[in-house]
Amino acid sequence: MIEVQDLTKSYxxxxxxxxxxxxxxxxxxxxxxxxxxxxxxxTMRILTGYMPATSGTARVAGFDVFRDSMxxxxxxxxxxxxxxxxxxxxxxxYLDFVARIKNVPAERRAVRIDDALRKTNLEDRRSELIKRLxxxxxxxxxxxxxxxxxxxxxxxxxxxxxxxxxxIIEVRNLIKGLAGNHTIILSTHILPEVxxxxxxxxxxxxxxxxxxxxxxxxxxxxxxxxxxRIEVEAxxxxxxxxxxxxxxxxxxEVEPGRTGERLEVTVEAAQGQDIRSDIAxxxxxxxxxxxxxxxxxLSLEDIFLELTMDDATHAQPxx
Amino acid sequence: xxxxxxxxxxxxxxxxxxxxxYIFIGLFLILTAFFFNVILxxxxxxxxxMEMQSMQFGQPSSFDVPAAVLRDFFGLLSTLILFFTPxxxxxxxxxxxxxxxxxxxxxxxxxxxxxVLGKFLASLSLFAIMLLPTASYLIFMVLRxxxxxxxxxxxxxxxxxxxxxxxxxxxxxxxSSLTENQLIAAVITFAxxxxxxxxxxxxxxxxGAGAVLQYLSVIRHYEDFTRGVIDTSSLIYYFSFIALxxxxxxxxxxxxxxxxx
Ligand SMILES: Nc1ncnc2c1ncn2[C@@H]1O[C@H](COP(=O)(O)OP(=O)(O)OP(=O)(O)O)[C@@H](O)[C@H]1O
Ligand SMILES: [Mg+2]
Numbered sequence: 001m002i003e004v005q006d007l008t009k010s011y012x013x014x015x016x017x018x019x020x021x022x023x024x025x026x027x028x029x030x031x032x033x034x035x036x037x038x039x040x041x042x043t044m045r046i047l048t049g050y051m052p053a054t055s056g057t058a059r060v061a062g063f064d065v066f067r068d069s070m071x072x073x074x075x076x077x078x079x080x081x082x083x084x085x086x087x088x089x090x091x092x093x094y095l096d097f098v099a100r101i102k103n104v105p106a107e108r109r110a111v112r113i114d115d116a117l118r119k120t121n122l123e124d125r126r127s128e129l130i131k132r133l134x135x136x137x138x139x140x141x142x143x144x145x146x147x148x149x150x151x152x153x154x155x156x157x158x159x160x161x162x163x164x165x166x167x168i169i170e171v172r173n174l175i176k177g178l179a180g181n182h183t184i185i186l187s188t189h190i191l192p193e194v195x196x197x198x199x200x201x202x203x204x205x206x207x208x209x210x211x212x213x214x215x216x217x218x219x220x221x222x223x224x225x226x227x228x229r230i231e232v233e234a235x236x237x238x239x240x241x242x243x244x245x246x247x248x249x250x251x252x253e254v255e256p257g258r259t260g261e262r263l264e265v266t267v268e269a270a271q272g273q274d275i276r277s278d279i280a281x282x283x284x285x286x287x288x289x290x291x292x293x294x295x296x297x298l299s300l301e302d303i304f305l306e307l308t309m310d311d312a313t314h315a316q317p318x319x
Numbered sequence: 320x321x322x323x324x325x326x327x328x329x330x331x332x333x334x335x336x337x338x339x340x341y342i343f344i345g346l347f348l349i350l351t352a353f354f355f356n357v358i359l360x361x362x363x364x365x366x367x368x369m370e371m372q373s374m375q376f377g378q379p380s381s382f383d384v385p386a387a388v389l390r391d392f393f394g395l396l397s398t399l400i401l402f403f404t405p406x407x408x409x410x411x412x413x414x415x416x417x418x419x420x421x422x423x424x425x426x427x428x429x430x431x432x433x434x435v436l437g438k439f440l441a442s443l444s445l446f447a448i449m450l451l452p453t454a455s456y457l458i459f460m461v462l463r464x465x466x467x468x469x470x471x472x473x474x475x476x477x478x479x480x481x482x483x484x485x486x487x488x489x490x491x492x493x494x495s496s497l498t499e500n501q502l503i504a505a506v507i508t509f510a511x512x513x514x515x516x517x518x519x520x521x522x523x524x525x526x527g528a529g530a531v532l533q534y535l536s537v538i539r540h541y542e543d544f545t546r547g548v549i550d551t552s553s554l555i556y557y558f559s560f561i562a563l564x565x566x567x568x569x570x571x572x573x574x575x576x577x578x579x580x
Contacts, residue, residue, distance in 0.1 A: 048426040051576045073428040084423035086329070088336050100325035101427040145423070 001026045001153060001183040002047065007056035009042050009207075016042040018207035019056070024200075027180045031198030031215075032187035033304065039207040040187040041081050044157050047185070048078045061152055074103065077151035079159055083142025087131035091122055091141055094130060095148050102149035116144040119174055121167075135162040143171065147178075154178060156186040160193065172197045191304055203304060228276055230265040231257060231292035232283055239263065242282050248273040262291060269295075322429030326437025327444075334445050343407070344449050350399060351392075351453045358391045385464040386472065389457065393476045393545035396453070397538060400484050401516065405508035407446065408491025409501045411438050412572070416499050421575065431572045435565055439492055446484045450477065472547040479544025482557035486537055487512050489564035496571040512537070 002024040009017040017039040024030045032040045046053045047060060049069040057064060063071040086094055095113045104112050117123045120140040125133065130141060139162045146154055159175065160168045175197050178184060188194060194201045195215040203211040203218075211218060232239065236254055243252045243265070251268040258264075269275045276295060283290050334340040366384050415421040424434055454477065461468045491508040498504050518536035537560070540553035 045422075050422055050426050070428055070430070073426055076426070078423075078426050080419060080422045080426075082419040084418070084420040086333070086418070086420060088333060089329075093332070097325060097329050098423070098427075100328075101322050101424070101429050103321060103428055 001028075001061060002030075002185065003057075003059045004043075004047070005057045007043065007046060007058055008054050009039075009046060009051075010054045015207050017046070017053070020204070020207070020209050021056075022202050022209065022212055024183055024185060026183055028199045029175065029179045029184045029186070029197055031194035031201045032185060032204060033189070033191070033194050033201055034187075034204040035189065037206075038204045040204060041157055042207075043204070044078070044155050044185065044187065045080075048076055048155055049073055050080075075151055076153045076155055077102075077146035077149065078154075079142045079146040079156045081157045083138050084145070085130045085138055085141055088129065090127050090129055091117070091133075091144075092126040094141065095144060098145045099148050102151075104149050112148050112150060115150075116148040119147060120144040121170065136164060136167060139163060140167070140171075143174075152182060154182050154184045156184065158188055159186055160188065160190070168193075226269045226274075227296045228267045228269060228279065229292065229294055229296055230267065230279065230283075230290070232263055232265065232288050232290050233261045234263060234283070234286070234288040236263060238286070239265065239288075242286060243267055243279065246275055246278045246282065248275045249279075320433065322427070322433035323437045323440075326424075326429065326434055327441050330438055330441030331444065334441070340445055340448070343403070343445070344452070347399065347403065347449045348452050351396065352456070354395045354399075355392060355453075355456045358395065359388055362387045362391065385460055385468045388460060389468070389472055389476060390545050392457065393480065393541075396450075396480055397483060397541055400480065400487060401509070401512055403449070404446070404484060404487040404491050405505040405512065407442055408488055408495050408508060409505040410495065411442065411492050412496040413499050413501045413504055416575075425572075425576065431569045432565075435492070435568045435572060439489060439561075439565060439568075442488045442492065443481070443485050446488060447481060450480055450484075469547065475544045475547045475549050478549065479541045482544070482554075482561075483537055483541045486557055486560045486564075489561045489568070490515075493564045493568045493571060496568050496575075 004023070005021050007017055007020045008015065020039070020043060022030075032043070034040050042051075045051045047058055047065055049065050049072050052066050057066075059065065060072045061075040063075070065072050086097075089097065092113060095116055096109060099109045099112055114123075117126055120143050122137070122140055122144055125137060130138060133141065139159075143156070143159055146156060156175070160171050163171060172193065175184060175186065179199070186197070198215060200212065200214050201218060202209055240252055240254065243249055248270045249267050250270060251266075253266045255264045256262075267275070267279065274295075276293060280290065280293055283293075362384055365387070412421075415424065425431075454473070457473055457476075461470065461473055487508075490511060491504070494508045494511065495501075495504045498507075515535065515537050518539075534552075534556070540550070540556050543550050543553050
């Protein structure tokens with residue numbers, strides 16, 4: 001449904017988007033994850049035809065976003081970073097306007113508007129002036145606007161910004177409900193959001209793609225596989241030697257513990273190897289008191305930080 | 320053209336839900352009513368003097384009061400138009416850009432031409448609505464004049480006012496598409512309008528360049544209309560002027576994509 005090939009966008013000397021390629025299948029939800037200034041908004045603006053790319057191509061619903069811009073625009077609903085609302089209009093009049101410019105035929109307009117209002121929980125605010133709405137409600141009007149013409153492709157730039165926790169959950173459910181019939185790209189900085197809503201994630205940093213995968217794969221397949229946390233009372237030098245001898249153990253980090261002689265140790269294990277029993281055995285052999293030993297799988301948060309850390313050697317694109 | 324109509328409707332709604340339109344119409348009406356009275360009083364006084372003179376010299380008076388009032392009134396109208404149009408157009412594009420709604424319009428299946436024309440026609444409609452009530456003073460005068468003043472005079476005058484206003488509105492929209500600052504847009508529009516206005520000064524010079532500059536002046540053609548003359552060259556002038564600035568505005572709106580908007 002969406003194919004992006006070698007997309008680059010430069011603002012003067014700054015490359016906001018740098019050679020980005022990915023595809024989104026029909027009915028899929030793709031999450032765009034990245035820190036501030038990563039290039040998420042820029043990529044979305046190119047996909048929606050708002051601005052042209054410097055080089056590379058992007059196709060939406062089979063149409064080139066630059067050459068067949070009008071066709072592409074017919075197929076997308078877009079929530080920009082700031083909800084594009086007219087403060088002097090009522091919610092309903094605004095959605096009517098959007099439905100008109102999106103070419104919704106007169107006889108379907110009322111039905112489509114009602115549907116968009118219902119999906120975004122705005123039914124009781126339909127006659128309110130938009131300028132009287134709170135930030136979160138305006139955001140919802142922005143989402144309603146992206147749905148009103150029932151587009152094939154929905155592009156949402158930070159859809160849950162400004163919403164309260166209950167609304168966030170509702171919007172996530174709404175987005176999940178839209179998948180299947182619609183192809184969706186959403187951007188966010190919130191990690192749980194992608195693992196909860198998205199089928200696949202593109203992690204982008206400084207305009208470059210750092211990883212593309214499912215949230216599950218990113219979480220399990222991460223480099224080093226598993227981390228093991230140990231709390232133990234032992235001489236540090238000796239402990240390091242012992243741990244280093246265990247096959248499959250890498251990157252031993254030792255920090256002084258909270259109490260007395262204890263040390264807090266983190267060991268990274270190679271993928272697919274459970275070295276917890278080996279560690280326990282070695283520690284017991286040496287007669288050191290063991291207080292805690294547990295495996296922690298890296299969260300999406302860890303992967304994200306790892307992939308987007310300044311140190312370029314950490315970023316290993318997986319596709 | 321569904322987009323053009325939707326934009327037009329939205330713009331008209333915007334004018335009339337906020338106090339903007341009412342303030343404009345009210346202010347315009349007060350000013351024109353005031354000046355109409357001043358002009359009427361002035362012309363009547365002048366006609367008395369003419370009458371006195373003709374009595375002295377024994378010639379019949381040939382002073383046409385209603386025609387003089389009409390000419391002076393449309394002259395004044397043009398000055399008011401010069402001041403009002405920059406304010407009407409200063410926010411046309413600046414506001415859309417500031418609110419971020421330009422991003423909605425430009426990612427919707429409507430062409431730049433539809434956006435620009437929809438907005439232009441809406442500002443022209445508001446302008447026509449402002450002009451409309453002023454006709455009541457003139458209609459009254461025409462009906463009471465003896466022999467009755469030809470309606471053509473009145474219609475030609477308003478046609479001229481619409482074309483002059485339309486030209487300046489097209490110019491103002493273009494300027495508004497260039498800057499996000501409304502005050503700057505208004506000032507530049509005013510200055511540019513004034514400039515093409517005073518090109519008329521060139522009429523004093525007899526050279527070929529002088530004639531060209533005179534042709535380019537917006538006000539030169541307007542004067543023909545107020546004398547009841549609808550000249551094709553004037554019509555061509557105004558229509559080309561409006562078309563040129565509509566075209567420039569379309570180009571400018573289109574280039575916002577490249578100017579990173
Ligand atoms: N109009 C512009 N002119 C110049 N540089 C820009 C412009 N817009 C964005 N940039 C730069 O492009 C880069 C990417 O910006 P972009 O807005 O796409 O990031 P983002 O991922 O959406 O960030 P955020 O999470 O803060 O919304 C940034 O370095 C930004 O400074
Ligand atoms: Mg952004």
